[in-house]
Every structure is written in C-alpha cells, then in structure tokens.
Amino acid sequence: MSELTRKAEKLDAADELAAKRAEFVLDDVVYLDGNSLGALPAAVPGRVEDVVRRQWGELRIRSWTEGGWWTAPERIGDRIAPLVGAAAGQVVVGDSTSVNVFKALVGAVRLARQADGGGLGRDEIVVDATTFPTDGYLAGSAARMTGCTLRPVPPSEVTDALGDRTAAVLLNHVDYRTGRLHDLPSLTAAVHAAGAYVVWDLCHSAGALPVGLDEHGVDLAVGCTYKYLNGGPGAPAFLYVRADLQDRFDSPLPGWNSHAEPFGMRAEYEPAAGAVRGRVGTPDILSMLALEAALEVWDGVTIDAVRAKSLALTDFFLECVEEYVPEGRVECVTPRAHGERGSQVALRCPDAGDVMERLIERGVVGDFRRPDVLRFGFTPLYVGFADVERAARVLAEELA
Amino acid sequence: MSELTRKAEKLDAADELAAKRAEFVLDDVVYLDGNSLGALPAAVPGRVEDVVRRQWGELRIRSWTEGGWWTAPERIGDRIAPLVGAAAGQVVVGDSTSVNVFKALVGAVRLARQADGGGLGRDEIVVDATTFPTDGYLAGSAARMTGCTLRPVPPSEVTDALGDRTAAVLLNHVDYRTGRLHDLPSLTAAVHAAGAYVVWDLCHSAGALPVGLDEHGVDLAVGCTYKYLNGGPGAPAFLYVRADLQDRFDSPLPGWNSHAEPFGMRAEYEPAAGAVRGRVGTPDILSMLALEAALEVWDGVTIDAVRAKSLALTDFFLECVEEYVPEGRVECVTPRAHGERGSQVALRCPDAGDVMERLIERGVVGDFRRPDVLRFGFTPLYVGFADVERAARVLAEELA
Numbered sequence: 047m048s049e050l051t052r053k054a055e056k057l058d059a060a061d062e063l064a065a066k067r068a069e070f071v072l073d074d075v076v077y078l079d080g081n082s083l084g085a086l087p088a089a090v091p092g093r094v095e096d097v098v099r100r101q102w103g104e105l106r107i108r109s110w111t112e113g114g115w116w117t118a119p120e121r122i123g124d125r126i127a128p129l130v131g132a133a134a135g136q137v138v139v140g141d142s143t144s145v146n147v148f149k150a151l152v153g154a155v156r157l158a159r160q161a162d163g164g165g166l167g168r169d170e171i172v173v174d175a176t177t178f179p180t181d182g183y184l185a186g187s188a189a190r191m192t193g194c195t196l197r198p199v200p201p202s203e204v205t206d207a208l209g210d211r212t213a214a215v216l217l218n219h220v221d222y223r224t225g226r227l228h229d230l231p232s233l234t235a236a237v238h239a240a241g242a243y244v245v246w247d248l249c250h251s252a253g254a255l256p257v258g259l260d261e262h263g264v265d266l267a268v269g270c271t272y273k274y275l276n277g278g279p280g281a282p283a284f285l286y287v288r289a290d291l292q293d294r295f296d297s298p299l300p301g302w303n304s305h306a307e308p309f310g311m312r313a314e315y316e317p318a319a320g321a322v323r324g325r326v327g328t329p330d331i332l333s334m335l336a337l338e339a340a341l342e343v344w345d346g347v348t349i350d351a352v353r354a355k356s357l358a359l360t361d362f363f364l365e366c367v368e369e370y371v372p373e374g375r376v377e378c379v380t381p382r383a384h385g386e387r388g389s390q391v392a393l394r395c396p397d398a399g400d401v402m403e404r405l406i407e408r409g410v411v412g413d414f415r416r417p418d419v420l421r422f423g424f425t426p427l428y429v430g431f432a433d434v435e436r437a438a439r440v441l442a443e444e445l446a
Numbered sequence: 447m448s449e450l451t452r453k454a455e456k457l458d459a460a461d462e463l464a465a466k467r468a469e470f471v472l473d474d475v476v477y478l479d480g481n482s483l484g485a486l487p488a489a490v491p492g493r494v495e496d497v498v499r500r501q502w503g504e505l506r507i508r509s510w511t512e513g514g515w516w517t518a519p520e521r522i523g524d525r526i527a528p529l530v531g532a533a534a535g536q537v538v539v540g541d542s543t544s545v546n547v548f549k550a551l552v553g554a555v556r557l558a559r560q561a562d563g564g565g566l567g568r569d570e571i572v573v574d575a576t577t578f579p580t581d582g583y584l585a586g587s588a589a590r591m592t593g594c595t596l597r598p599v600p601p602s603e604v605t606d607a608l609g610d611r612t613a614a615v616l617l618n619h620v621d622y623r624t625g626r627l628h629d630l631p632s633l634t635a636a637v638h639a640a641g642a643y644v645v646w647d648l649c650h651s652a653g654a655l656p657v658g659l660d661e662h663g664v665d666l667a668v669g670c671t672y673k674y675l676n677g678g679p680g681a682p683a684f685l686y687v688r689a690d691l692q693d694r695f696d697s698p699l700p701g702w703n704s705h706a707e708p709f710g711m712r713a714e715y716e717p718a719a720g721a722v723r724g725r726v727g728t729p730d731i732l733s734m735l736a737l738e739a740a741l742e743v744w745d746g747v748t749i750d751a752v753r754a755k756s757l758a759l760t761d762f763f764l765e766c767v768e769e770y771v772p773e774g775r776v777e778c779v780t781p782r783a784h785g786e787r788g789s790q791v792a793l794r795c796p797d798a799g800d801v802m803e804r805l806i807e808r809g810v811v812g813d814f815r816r817p818d819v820l821r822f823g824f825t826p827l828y829v830g831f832a833d834v835e836r837a838a839r840v841l842a843e844e845l846a
Contacts, residue, residue, distance in 0.1 A: 071499075071503040071504075073504070077506065079506070079507050082507055083502075083506055083507045083510075085503075085506065086498065086499075086502050086503035086506075090498060091495065091498045091499050091503070094494060094495075094498050094732070095491065095494075095495060098486065098490060098491045098494050098678070098736070099471075099486075099491050101679075102483075102486050102678055102679055103471040103485075103486035103491070104471075104473070106477065106479070106483055106485065106486075106811070107479050107482055107483045107811065107813070109679070110483075110679075115679060115680075141541065141542070141545065141727075142541070142701070142726055142727025142728055142730075143727055143728070144699065144701035144702070144703075144726045144727030144728075145541065145545055145699060145701075145726055145727060148698075148699060152591075175713070178702070178711075179702050179705070179711050179712060179713060179715075180701045180702035180703075180727060182713055182715075183700040183701060183702065183705070183715040184699065184700065184701065186700070186715060187697075187698055187699065187700055191552075191591040191592075191698060192591075198713065223711075272728070278498070278502055278731070278732055279501075279502055279509070279510075279515060279728075279730075279731035279732065280515075280728045280729045280730040280731045280732070280734070281730070281732075282730065283727075297587075298548075298587055298591060299544065299545060299548060299584065299587065300583045300584065300586070300587055301542070301544035301545075301580045301583060301584065302544070302578070302579050302580035302583065303544075303580075305579065305583070309816070310816070311578075311579050311623075311815065311816060312579060313575070313579060313582055313598070315579075315582075315583040315586060326542055326544045326545055327541075327542025327543050327544030327545060327580060327683075328542055328543070328544075328672070328679075328680045329680045330542075330679075330680040330681070330682065330730050330733045331678070331679035331680045331733075332494070332678055332679065332680070332681075332732045332733045332736055333730045333731075333732045333733045334680070336498070336732055411506070411507065413507070415711065416709070416710065416711060
C-alpha cells in the first residue's frame with residue numbers, strides 16, 4: 047500500500063460527509079463529472095414514479111392545486127436559497143440557465159436605467175470574455191434588444207472597464223474550463239461603485255462552495271441545478287433577484303405565471319410581487335419535482351462543510367498527480383490558491399481527448415474540453431479520497 | 447335505457463379509435479379536461495423509470511450521446527410534425543409555450559424587416575385581443591424590444607387591421623375559452639398579402655384537428671404538448687419555423703444549443719441550420735423523454751380520424767345537453783358550425799364555478815374559466831360516447 051493510499055484511507059475515515067455517498071446511486075466508477083451532470087440521488091426514482099403514476103395519472107389536473115405543482119418553482123427556489131446564501135423569497139426555479147441569463151441581464155440593464163431616471167446613458171453590457179459561450183450569446187442578444195453595446199472583457203480587467211456607461215455586468219463565479227473562482231465580493235462592489243448592476247452565473251459554484259448572495263449584495267444571479275445540485279439532465283435552472291430589487295425587476299419574458307393574478311386571465315400584464323416575478327410559462331413538473339427530491343440530500347449538510355471537503359479533495363488530487371504523473375506531462379490550469387479555486391481541477395495536455403477516452407474506459411469519468419483540457423469535477427457529497435487517489439493513479443498510468 | 451344511451455352505445459361500437467383508450471391510464475371518471483392536462487399514456491411510467499434509473503443513474507453523462515439525449519428536441523419535433531401537417535426538419539421541442547411565443551414573434555418581426563430591406567417601417571405587431579393572456583403579455587414584450595407598437599384586435603377584425611405597418615401577427619388557432627376555431631388558411635393568406643409574417647399558437651389544436659402548417663404556408667407556429675398531445679404537466683412546448691425561413695430566422699434567444707458547433711465553445715455565435723436554430727439551452731430530458739413515450743399513442747392514428755371523432759363527440763354532447771338540460775339554463779358559446787369549432791364545448795351559466803365543483807365531485811371533470819364558463823374538452827383518443835352522454839346527464843341533474 048502506497049503512502050498516498052494510506053493517506054486516502056485516513057482522509058476517508060475522518061470525512062464527516064462520507065455517509066452521504068449512500069444517498070446516491072453509484073457503481074464502482076470514479077465519477078468526476080458531477081460538474082457536468084450530477085449523479086442520481088437515490089430518492090429521485092421513487093419520487094418521479096409517484097409524480098407520474100399518482101399525481102399525473104390519478105389526480106391529474108387536481109395536482110396543480112392539491113399536489114403543490116403550482117407553487118413548486120418558488121418552493122424549490124427556497125430550498126436552493128440557503129445553499130447560495132440567500133434568504134427565502136428571492137430564488138425561483140424554471141426555464142434553462144440560458145433563458146434565465148436573458149431575463150436577468152435585460153432586467154439588470156433596465157434597473158440601471160431606472161436608477162438613472164430612465165435615460166439611455168448607460169448603454170454598455172460588460173461580459174466575461176472567457177465565459178461559457180451561451181452567456182456571451184445571450185448577453186449579445188440582451189445588448190442588441192436594449193440598445194446597448196456588448197463589451198467582452200477578461201475577468202481580470204473587468205474593474206478597469208467599468209464606468210458611467212456600464213449598465214450591467216455578467217460574470218461567472220467559477221470558470222467552467224479552468225475552474226478559477228472569481229472574487230464575487232470585490233467584483234460586486236466594483237460594479238456597484240460604477241452605478242451598474244451585476245448578474246452572477248453560479249453554474250459551477252452553486253452546491254460546491256459558499257456564494258453569499260445576500261451577504262455581498264449581489265443584484266441578480268442565475269444557476270444550474272444539474273451539476274452540483276444533482277437535479278437530473280437538463281433540470282430547470284434558478285433565478286435570484288435580490289428582495290429590494292424585485293419590485294423594480296422588469297422581466298423581458300412576462301408570462302402568465304408571473305402575473306399578480308394568473309388565473310384572472312386579464313389582458314393587461316401586472317407583475318406579481320416577489321420571486322414569482324421571475325416565472326414565465328407553465329413549470330415543467332416532472333423535472334422540477336425530480337429536482338426537489340434530489341435536493342433532500344442536502345438535509346443536515348452545510349455548504350461550508352462541502353467547501354472544506356472540496357478543497358481537501360482538489361488539494362489531494364493535485365498532490366497525487368504531482369506524485370504519480372511524469373513531470374511535464376500535464377499542466378494544471380486551475381489556480382493553486384484556495385481563494386481562486388472552484389471544485390474542479392483542469393489539466394492541460396496535448397492529447398487530452400484521447401486520454402479522457404481511455405480514462406473513461408478504465409472507470410475514471412471526467413470530461414474533455416477543447417482543445418486540450420482534461421476536466422475533473424469533485425462533488426463532495428459522493429466523491430471520496432480513495433476515488434481521488436485511484437483517478438490520479440489511472441491518469442498517470444495512461445500518461446506514462 | 448334512454449334513446450341517447452342507446453345511441454352512445456352504437457357510436458362507441460362503431461368507433462375505430464375506441465381501442466386507443468386502453469393505451470391510457472384511466473379510471474371511471476369522465477375526463478373532459480384533456481385540453482388542460484392530457485391523461486397519462488400507459489407507456490410513460492416505464493419509460494421515465496428507464497430514463498431516471500438507467501440512462502441517468504447508470505450511463506450518466508454518456509446518455510447525452512449514446513442515449514440520444516442531445517438530439518431529442520429535433521427528433522421529438524419530427525414526431526409531432528405530421529400531427530400539425532409539417533414535413534420533417536421544421537419542428538423543435540423545448541422551453542415553455544410562452545418562451546416560444548417570444549422567440550417566434552421577435553423572429554417574425556425580424557423576418558418582416560429583412561424582407562423590407564432592413565428598414566423599421568414595419569412597426570406594428572397585431573395580436574388576437576381575446577388571446578390566452580400569456581401570448582398578449584409576451585407580444586407586448588416583443589413589441590417593446592423591437593420598437594413596435596402592439597395592436598390588439600378581435601380575430602374577426604384582423605384582416606382589416608393589416609397594412610404596410612404590420613410586421614407580425616400572433617393568432618390562436620382555437621380560442622382557449624370559447625373553443626372557436628379560426629380560419630388559419632385565409633388569415634395566413636391575408637397576413638402574407640400585407641407583406642407580414644404570421645405566428646400561430648396551436649395550443650388548443652395540435653393533436654385535436656388538422657392544422658396543415660406546410661399546406662397553408664404558415665411562417666411560424668408554437669404549441670403545447672401537455673394538452674391533446676398528453677406529454678405531462680408542463681411538458682416542453684414546440685416551435686415550427688417553415689423550412690425556407692430557417693436560414694433567416696434570427697432568434698432573440700441564441701443559446702449554445704442552437705450554435706452551428708455547440709461543443710466548439712466559440713465566443714462568436716453562429717446559428718445552426720434547420721429547426722435546431724430554435725433551441726436555446728440544455729434540453730429538459732426527463733420531461734422531454736416522457737413526452738416522446740407519450741407520442742407513441744399516435745402510432746397508426748391519423749389526425750383526420752381524430753378530427754372526425756372529435757366533431758362527432760362534440761356534436762353528440764351538444765345533442766345530449768339540448769335534450770337533458772332545462773332550456774335557458776346554459777348558453778353554448780362554442781360555434782355550431784364544424785368549420786368554426788375546435789375540440790371543446792364551452793357553456794356559459796351564471797353559477798359555473800359551483801356547478802363545475804359539483805360535477806367534479808360526481809366524476810365528470812371539466813374546468814371552470816372565469817367568470818362564467820364551463821369548459822369541456824374532448825380528446826378522441828380516450829373519450830367515448832358513453833362518457834359524453836354521462837357527462838351531459840350529470841350536468842343536467844346538477845343544473846336541474
């Protein structure tokens with residue numbers, strides 16, 4: 047038994063989240079792709095069966111009221127809220143992340159202009175130039191449809207790019223490729239100092255590390271529920287609108303679900319108060335209630351404990367890679383500093399595509415991001431330290 | 447046995463769609479609310495269980511490619527296409543109806559302006575003034591964000607309202623409240639004659655009657671899959687963009703899923719060719735694959751046979767109501783002419799809310815639309831003539 051194997055054993059023995067693994071359906075694969083699609087929580091299949099057979103099949107239309115379908119978007123939003131540091135009543139679930147980026151960003155531009163007395167002086171949307179592409183595309187559409195210019199800026203230059211013309215800023219909390227964690231408190235403060243509004247994309251941080259939306263005064267945020275929140279493939283995303291902005295939040299997608307009186311069938315749109323204002327059309331119940339069941343794994347878990355384990359996992363992975371992998375064979379593009387690291391490790395190597403295929407064949411599942419990145423996500427609720435050691439060992443063997 | 451009971455027996459015996467009822471999970475309730483939420487097709491629970499337990503739980507991320515998740519939106523779109531008279535490659539499934547109304551209507555305005563050489567002369571969106579509210583709200587947003595004026599017009603006055611300023615027109619094929627079927631061929635032709643583009647909302651006609659999108663040269667259409675298509679609560683909607691318009695379709699929601707090279711992770715948006723261009727974010731797999739299973743009930747069924755039975759059902763319901771219900775107690779607001787009738791019957795009576803509650807208690811499930819409408823939907827795949835006779839009889843007893 048190697049020294050690192052022994053260390054993994056000790057770390058696993060001391061892991062207070064270790065028991066959570068039993069709440070997931072897992073085989074003997076080392077699953078390091080939970081930052082793409084979270085594993086299946088064991089509570090989900092039974093819940094989904096109940097939703098389909100009883101709630102839909104037997105109660106049918108009555109489930110909209112009696113079964114709690116109608117209020118699911120805000121109820122499940124409140125279940126997610128503490129994981130991203132939000133008090134209740136500010137998060138609503140529904141639509142895809144992309145659609146929510148559009149709502150949030152157009153909403154942010156309108157907030158900025160309202161604050162400026164309705165003028166069009168604020169005519170720039172700043173967006174992280176290294177963002178996951180969909181954010182950039184939708185920021186482009188939001189800019190076009192609000193008469194703004196889109197200004198892509200590397201995250202390190204965002205602060206310098208802000209000014210009187212900045213209406214809204216769209217930033218990623220954790221970079222999807224490198225795993226770099228951006229400084230949400232200071233960037234939020236900088237955007238506010240410029241009189242602009244910020245939208246944070248939490249896809250790679252929600253459920254992985256503390257976000258502190260309320261604490262840091264974030265304006266709007268969107269996030270994904272099928273990565274670290276294990277909601278299932280394409281599960282609905284969430285939208286956060288800070289409580290004191292909700293009355294002024296002016297959504298570009300005003301559907302009947304966000305009406306103050308949705309069943310009044312009134313021709314005039316009158317937006318609801320609260321997080322409900324972020325809703326649009328009929329919620330996707332099957333996926334939404336699967337997500338609700340998936341969120342039960344968070345019972346009794348603090349996001350701080352998750353973060354502590356996440357850092358321990360990525361530290362240990364880097365240690366194992368350094369020990370096992372021949373020097374110079376991979377280059378780590380994820381920052382070493384804890385304050386700059388999300389819950390993944392990205393390693394660059396020239397033949398990354400082939401290497402990842404072979405890893406997957408050998409039961410170590412990460413993913414490949416073009417052109418040359420091996421991406422490994424560490425989900426503290428079900429990944430252990432022995433998994434990490436095995437992953438690094440198999441990687442080293444394939445790279446030898 | 448009354449004469450109408452005997453007639454129902456005869457009609458049921460001659461009904462070539464009668465066997466389809468066995469493909470649904472139904473109890474002894476007369477379910478006349480399939481125009482709100484379709485009944486559960488028997489194939490769905492098993493399929494959903496496979497999607498959750500095997501495709502998500504075991505194959506996990508591999509299902510995106512190996513399990514056909516990635517291509518589901520257009521594959522399921524092609525399954526819906528023949529039901530609305532569309533050749534393959536023009537329908538894509540995803541997002542809510544509301545979100546698709548926004549895509550289609552902004553797209554239509556942009557098409558009109560492109561056709562006019564890019565000018566802003568076409569600055570009016572005409573919308574059915576009696577529309578389901580969400581269409582009106584989103585048309586308002588589309589107008590606001592494209593520099594148009596929204597002009598609500600009663601359907602009968604649409605033709606007169608069209609002109610050089612009309613960019614786009616949003617119409618309902620069947621009115622959600624009255625069940626009135628609008629004349630899609632002639633209204634489409636009128637919109638085209640004015641140089642404008644039409645968006646049809648097929649929520650209350652898809653799966654209930656022939657639509658003939660291709661035949662009548664419709665530009666864009668959206669529709670719901672949880673009513674007559676039985677896709678489940680909040681199942682994803684569909685978007686039709688006519689083949690020869692797809693290259694010019696300029697979506698206001700350009701997500702990574704509609705990129706020509708979605709995994710290229712490119713900063714510049716380059717829209718995909720074909721129906722895929724209507725996609726936005728990651729598809730909601732659980733709901734989408736439940737819908738795919740639900741669509742299997744259409745195997746061997748023609749929409750013409752469905753329409754023939756639908757008219758027979760509503761004719762027979764009106765006959766029974768006339769026979770059983772005391773004269774003057776209800777007023778039918780659904781047109782008698784077949785050419786103007788969808789697949790529902792709406793009856794007005796002053797105490798409609800209370801009456802519907804009592805009907806539901808007695809196993810006859812329709813719904814109530816404020817202020818005074820009893821709404822009964824007739825879904826030919828699982829409603830029979832004996833159901834219809836019973837519904838009218840119970841209604842008469844409650845109204846007596």
